[in-house]
Amino acid sequence: MLNFLSDDVRREPFPLYEMARNVSPVFHEPSSGLWMVFDYEGVKRVLSEYETFSSRHGPAEWLAFMDPPRQAKLRALISRAFTPRMVANLEPRIRRLAIELLEPLIPTGQMDVATDFAGPLPMIVICRLLGIPASDHRQFKRWSDIILDMSYTMPGNRSDVANAAWDSFVTATNEMDEYLDAQLHQRRGADAPSDLLTSLARAEVDGQRLTRQEILGFFQLLLVAGQETTTNLINNAILCLVNHPAEFERLKSRMELLPSAIEEVLRFRSPVQWMFRLTTREVEFDGHMIPSGRVVLAMIGSANRDAKVFDQPDRFDVSRDPNPHLAFGHGIHFCLGAPLARLEASIALTEFLTRVDRFELESPEPWQPRKALHVHGPTRLPVRFAPHD
Numbered sequence: 027m028l029n030f031l032s033d034d035v036r037r038e039p040f041p042l043y044e045m046a047r048n049v050s051p052v053f054h055e056p057s058s059g060l061w062m063v064f065d066y067e068g069v070k071r072v073l074s075e076y077e078t079f080s081s082r083h084g085p086a087e088w089l090a091f092m093d094p095p096r097q098a099k100l101r102a103l104i105s106r107a108f109t110p111r112m113v114a115n116l117e118p119r120i121r122r123l124a125i126e127l128l129e130p131l132i133p134t135g136q137m138d139v140a141t142d143f144a145g146p147l148p149m150i151v152i153c154r155l156l157g158i159p160a161s162d163h164r165q166f167k168r169w170s171d172i173i174l175d176m177s178y179t180m181p182g183n184r185s186d187v188a189n190a191a192w193d194s195f196v197t198a199t200n201e202m203d204e205y206l207d208a209q210l211h212q213r214r215g216a217d218a219p220s221d222l223l224t225s226l227a228r229a230e231v232d233g234q235r236l237t238r239q240e241i242l243g244f245f246q247l248l249l250v251a252g253q254e255t256t257t258n259l260i261n262n263a264i265l266c267l268v269n270h271p272a273e274f275e276r277l278k279s280r281m282e283l284l285p286s287a288i289e290e291v292l293r294f295r296s297p298v299q300w301m302f303r304l305t306t307r308e309v310e311f312d313g314h315m316i317p318s319g320r321v322v323l324a325m326i327g328s329a330n331r332d333a334k335v336f337d338q339p340d341r342f343d344v345s346r347d348p349n350p351h352l353a354f355g356h357g358i359h360f361c362l363g364a365p366l367a368r369l370e371a372s373i374a375l376t377e378f379l380t381r382v383d384r385f386e387l388e389s390p391e392p393w394q395p396r397k398a399l400h401v402h403g404p405t406r407l408p409v410r411f412a413p414h415d
Contacts, residue, residue: 036395036402039299040340043328052312061316062300062323066352068312069329072303072322073356079303079322081359088247090359097358099231104244105362107155107222113365116151120370123150124377132381132413136388139407143378144260145253148370152252156245157221158209165205166249172198173250174398199246203238206245222248256367258297258396258403259288260374265404266291268387270342277344278379287344288371292330293351294342299327299402301355326352327402385411 030039043064046053051065063072072079081091089100106112127146131137146163149170153163175191213224226241236244267274277287300323307318316322330351331339354361361367387393388408396405 031399033392033395036399037392039327039402040331043325043331046325047328047332052314052316054314054316060321060323061311061314062325063311064325064328066329066332066335069324069326069352070356071311072324073301073352073359076358078306078309079324080306081303083302083304083321088243090247090251094358100236100240100244101358101362103229103231103236104226107225108362108366110365113369116155116366117369117373119154120147120151120373121377123147124373128377128381135413136408136410139264139409140257140261140404141406143374144257144264144407147260147374148253148256148367151366151370152248155221155252156223156248157219158223162205169198169202169246170250170253171397173246174254174396174401177399177401199242202245203242206238206242210241251361252363252366254396254398254401255297255361255363256370258401259291259367259371261403261407262295262297263288263291263371263375264378264385264407264409265393266294266342268385268409273342273344281376281379283344284372284375285368286347286349288368288375289349289351290342290344290346291371292353293336293346293349294330295402296327296330296351296353297401297403298353298355300325300400301359326355381414382411383414385409 030036030042035042046062046064051063051068053062053064054060055062063069076093080093081097082093083091089097089104092100124143124147127143131142137143145167149163149167150160153160153166158166172191172194176195178188178191209223210227212218213227218224218227223245226236226244229236267277273287277283303322303324305316305318305320305322309316330336330353333339335350336346354364354367386409388410393404394406396403
């Protein structure tokens with residue numbers, strides 16, 4: 027099997043991706059039955075053709091695991107919370123939060139970007155959107171980690187780790203269901219708070235209220251997707267700038283390049299490395315016949331390094347344009363939270379970079395990848411820096 031699950035490869039999977047694209051951009055792993063697609067056009071096809079490559083392959087009733095027409099109706103509902111105006115209105119609150127997190131850390135000259143800043147920032151933002159009290163943030167982080175561990179239950183993995191991940195997910199889902207019941211009870215009155223959870227509790231699709239299971243699915247999805255992608259985006263931006271000092275200096279001297287730098291981080295170290303799909307019929311793909319009912323991995327991290335699409339794909343360039351990366355997916359499941367993730371990353375990096383003159387990793391030791399197998403980024407990221415005078 028292509029061993030892209032070891033820590034070394036998860037830190038730097040890109041040479042393995044390049045080999046796969048050159049040798050066989052569509053690869054069948056017989057022991058697990060998985061099919062993997064590595065090239066840009068192939069990944070884009072898998073993500074686009076939902077009639078053939080279904081999203082109905084997941085542990086819960088999540089929007090990400092649905093197909094039309096129900097998916098389209100529920101997506102339209104949740105998209106109301108992520109309109110450009112709604113996202114823009116969050117900017118002052120996100121900036122205040124970023125400053126609050128950074129101010130006690132900057133004078134010390136050191137911090138763990140992952141645990142002190144990149145992790146707490148999006149978690150607090152999504153909790154505030156949902157209307158969850160600050161006292162429950164620690165519980166939310168634990169649930170989020172448990173949900174992410176479901177990546178270990180991928181086909182072909184029958185290990186004790188996979189079994190434990192499933193058992194923990196079942197337990198956490200029951201806990202979340204009880205928690206949600208209490209929260210929804212508070213939102214049935216006329217004086218309910220104006221937050222996303224209240225909107226979900228009152229929403230209707232085709233004249234019917236959302237089911238408890240659908241609300242729970244939204245709750246779980248927002249909890250994970252609203253936090254993990256942005257956390258890894260911020261962490262990976264710091265990694266990219268540390269590893270490419272000339273580009274860091276270029277960005278520091280021209281902060282107007284920050285939007286394109288963020289897009290380059292999304293391409294160069296994509297926070298989500300692959301997505302699952304399930305074939306609904308036998309399909310011909312790059313000379314291979316993939317049977318019906320097979321799991322296909324769309325390897326986003328590989329697609330974003332495809333030399334057929336990106337000039338010098340292994341070069342980190344903060345001014346790269348155009349940059350048609352697939353980091354947020356493609357097609358009907360394109361990430362609804364992409365504008366919010368971009369805004370949070372922009373604010374976080376602006377506030378950090380304007381407060382430091384230079385920074386470096388605290389240790390030369392290889393960083394530990396985050397536990398979830400499909401995401402890319404460090405669990406911890408200790409850095410030392412010189413505060414800006």
